[in-house]
Amino acid sequence: MVNGHKIWTTWAHWSDWMFALVRTNREVKAQEGISFVLIDMKSPGITVRPIISADGCHDLNEVFLDNVKVPLDNLVGEENKGWTIAKFLLGFERAEMAAVGLCKRLLQFCRKATQTHYLEGRPLWDDALIRHRLAELEMRVKVHEWTALRVLASEETGPTASAAPSMLKLASSELQQDLTRLLRDCTGPRGTQYLRALRQGEAVELEDLRAFDNALVANYIDWRKVTVYGGTTEVQKTITAKTFA
Ligand SMILES: Cc1cc2nc3c(=O)[nH]c(=O)nc-3n(C[C@H](O)[C@H](O)[C@H](O)COP(=O)(O)OP(=O)(O)OC[C@H]3O[C@@H](n4cnc5c(N)ncnc54)[C@H](O)[C@@H]3O)c2cc1C
Structure with a gap:
């Protein structure tokens, strides 16, 4: 019988099943006494x-x-050993959050925006500070891509070993936020509509950048969540620091 409440459950309204980490022993320390179960959403x-x-x-x-009956057959692995399974899955989730393709695409949009948007009659590209920000982001995207490829290619460690997933998640989420910040600074509130379309996977051409006239600052704000989901930035830093300590 499972009782409880899980907030921030992405796509729960489309899901047939959920996996849950449920407390099955309160006598032991926090990470022990958790079991991994599969729950039919119906x-x-x-x-x-x-x-x-x-x-x-x-x-x-x-x-x-609320008093959800879960058959014993739905227990994955051993009772009270769910955290070990969860850590393994989190490694995959965080490695996937490297999102190199998305970072490269955002960079492409930033570059375009510096050329198509003007300040006092001159393209933003003419502004040394904007060029500096773009160059710095370009270097970070390159380094991030190489790091992700190195991790994926490493037969010894694999994508989920050690602190690699945390480092990739950390780098990517901060990059995404800095890239969208530059894009917002270049395009103004209009650009945030563009981000929304991009996130929803719509086929938007770079030339359409100027077509989004309705301000939607909210989407830019929403992008701040990437440093929270999948484990916050502080948690990723702690995992990384512990690995190298
Ligand atoms: C948009 C969104 C979508 C999500 N989707 C899902 C989902 O689909 N499935 C799911 O299971 N969960 C999901 N989550 C939950 C998400 O994984 C958690 O919110 C996240 O891991 C942070 O955990 P928490 O909310 O318990 O905050 P905490 O981890 O309790 O953090 C609270 C604060 O304390 C700080 N903190 C915590 N530990 C440390 C530390 N050791 N050192 C320093 N500071 C620390 C944090 O940085 C933060 O500021 C989602 C969350 C969001 C925002």
């Missing part, structure tokens, strides 16, 4: 309540579990 006692994020989208939910 089970009686499950309620999914939407959370509308700052950009007006519905990706997130709260899930309430």
Whole structure:
């Protein structure tokens, strides 16, 4: 029988199943006494309540579990050993959050925006400070890509070993925020509509950059969440520091 509440459950409203880490022993220290179970989302006692994020989208939910019966067969691995499985999965999740392609695409948009947007009659590209920011971001994207490839190619460690996933997640989330910050600075509030379309996977051409006339600062704000989900920046730094200490 599972009782509880899980906030920030992305795509719960589309899901048939969820995996959950449930407390099965309170006598031991925090990471022990947790079990990994699979729960059918159609089970009686499950309620999914939407959370509308700052950009007006519905990706997130709260899930309430009220006396939900979960068959013993749905236990994955050993009882009370769920944290070991979760850490393994988190490694994959964080390595995937490297999102090199997305970073490169955002960089491409930034470069374009510096050429198509003007300040006092001159393209932003003419501004040494803007060029400096772009050059710095370009170097970071390059380094991030090489690091991700190095991790993927490493037969010894593999993508989930050691602190590599945390380092990739950390670098990518900070890069995404700095890239979107530059894009916002270049395009003004209009550009945030563009980010929204980009995130939703719409086929937007670079030339369309000027077509988004409705301001939507909210989407830019929403992008700040990347340093929280998948484990906050501080947590990734702690994992990394412990690995090298
Ligand atoms: C948009 C979004 C989508 C999400 N989607 C999902 C999902 O689909 N499934 C899911 O399971 N979860 C999801 N989450 C939850 C997410 O994984 C957690 O919110 C995240 O891991 C942070 O955990 P927390 O909220 O418990 O905050 P905490 O980890 O409790 O952090 C609270 C604060 O304390 C700081 N802190 C914590 N530990 C340390 C430390 N050791 N040293 C220094 N500072 C520290 C943090 O930096 C933060 O400022 C989502 C969250 C968001 C925002």
